[in-house]
Amino acid sequence: MKNFNRNTAQWQELDRDHHIHPFSDAAKLNAKGTRVITKAEGSYIWDSEGNKILDGMAGLWCVNVGYGRQEIIDAADKQMKELCYYNSFFQTSNPPQIELGRLLSDVTPDGFDHFFYSSSGSEANDTVVRMVRHYWEILGKTTKKTIISRNNAYHGSTLAGTSLGGMKYMHEMGGSLLPGFEHISQPHWYLDGGAATEEEFGLACAQELEAKIKEIGADNVAAFIGEPIQGAGGVIVPPANYWPEIQRICHKYDILLCADEVICGFGRTGTWFGSETMGIKPDVITMAKGLSSGYLPISAVGLHQHVAQTIIEGGDINHGYTYSGHPVASAAAIANINYIIDHNIVEIVGSETGPYLQKGFQDLADRHVMVGEARGRGMMGALQMVQDKDVRKLFDADLDVGNKCRDHCFENNLIMRAVGQSMIVSPPLTMTISEIDELLEKAEMCLDLTARDLGIA
Ligand SMILES: Cc1ncc(COP(=O)(O)O)c(C=O)c1O
Known part of the structure; x- marks a missing residue:
């Protein structure tokens, strides 16, 4: 570990010399220098300058149980010593992988008993694409290939993930939108609803699917x-009638309904899965992030019994990853899920911390001149900045308000992310009430600083 003992400037220089960062402008980032994160505990991270930073994003929506939980560290350590790796291709399996499937069948929605493993949300969504097409091929419906998703959705960064996603700027890089993927509108009533009521808009968006x-x-x-x-699209909570209508349409036309639970899964919205919060009965679910709280990379695709049975009886599955069912990642995932259960985390998010955060956001929106809407559920939320609250008018894009506010947060030791003109949070689910108070105070201060930059009183 001796070479880890450098100072910030040395690390920044090496980072500049050897590292291409995801989702960033390399030249600009290199000119500025990256912030080097050196340790973390609970809801806080520390940088190499010794600053203690409240992590309002749980890393990247993933460290659901908070940092440094000894139970997960010990489980990974023990498994690393016992069996650090073996594959699941050669008619072989391993105890953590087997036990994880049993545990997942307990915590996932009714009817999900079979799981396919990989290492990231993107790989899991690639698996979804291949599995649902394979499912229809087995049933002799070989033309059923196209997958429909939403504009501004995020489903990952592989080619299939990018194509499933609806981020235009990602499609544009390298011509990454594959054939066989279609997109409909996002159900973002506040920004796109115009004169329609939430209900009218929710129905109209869902009927675009039909x-x-x-x-x-x-x-x-x-x-x-x-x-x-x-x-990642901005914590967009659809109108209440949206998902029931989507469900009806999928059923009517015999289309599989896949819920990407990579962010919403494992308690984030106050129930085990976002599908439960939103009243969706999916056929396929994608899980990653909160599955291991990011301690080790692991993801899973859950297949509802009727889909799983067809796949099981359908012959060879010509799909898999070297790290599918990795024993150490599986052991970390088991310890993480047990931690969630043992500490009643889902219940606490559903009844205490989640409502407290949402009320704090709502109060902030009510009193702050720049916040037009507070959105969210459980421990995910967004503050929509607007120039004019009465007519839901956004700021001029050139003003770059989102990044201005994000930079103030950064300087004031709070991690909040900017998505367009929304400031979003997705903190560890273990964040305490007093830490939420700190988050709310700092968020308000950074909104005030942004308002001051813009010359708003
Ligand atoms: C909903 C959703 N699906 C998929 C992914 C991709 O996961 P990963 O970055 O692990 O590939 C993400 C990542 O943020 C996500 O938010």
Whole structure:
């Protein structure tokens, strides 16, 4: 470990010389220098300058149980010593992987008993694409290939993840939108609803799915995929009638309904899965992030019994990853899920900390001149900044308000993320009430500083 003992400037220089960062402008970042994170505990991270920072994003929506939980560290350590790796291709399995499946069948929604493992949300969503198409092939419906999702959805960064996602700027890089993927509107009433009521807008957005299916032909559509609450798109909570209508349409046209639970899973919205919070009965679910709270990379695709049975009886599955069912990652995931159960984390988010955070956000929106809407469920939320609250008018894009506010947060030792003109949070689910108070105070201060930059009183 001796070479880990450098100072900030030395690390920044090496980072500049050897590291290409995801989702960043390398030249700009190199000019500025990265912040080097050196340790973490509970809801806080520390940088190499010794600053203690409140992590309002749980890393990248993933450290649900908070940092440094000894139970998870010990489980990984023990498993690393016993069996650090073996594959699941050669008609072989390993105890943590087997036990994880049993545990997942307990905590996932009813009817989910079978799981396919990989290492990231993106790989899991690639698996979803291949599995749902394979499912229809087994049933002799070989033309059912197209998958429909939403604009501004995020489903990962591999080619299939990018294509499932609806981020235009990602499609544009390298011509990454593959054929066989279609997108409909995001159900973002506050920004896109115009004069429509939430109900009218929710219905109209969902019915775009029906129109799209008719345009392509139901015989050509394999599945619809959506995050129960869109995360990276800006914590978009759909109107209450949206998901029931999507469910009805998928059923009517014999289309599989896939819920991407990568963010919403494992307690984030106050129930075990976002599908439960939003009243969705999916056929397929994608899990990652909160599955191991990010301690080690692992993801899983859950197949509902009727899908799993078809796949099991359908012959060879020509799909898999070297790290599918990795024993150490599986052991960490088991310890993480047990930690969630033993500490009643889902119940606490559902009845205490989640409502407290949401009320804090709502109060802030009510009193702050720049906040037009507070959105969220459980421990995920967004503060929508607007120039004019009365008419829901956004700021000029050139003002870059989101990044201005994000930078103030950064300087004041709070991690909040900017998505367009929304400031979003997704803190560890173990964040305490007093830590939430700190988050709310700092968030308000950074909004005030941003307002001051803009010359707003
Ligand atoms: C909903 C959703 N799906 C998939 C992914 C991709 O996961 P990963 O970055 O682990 O590949 C993400 C990542 O943020 C996500 O938010």
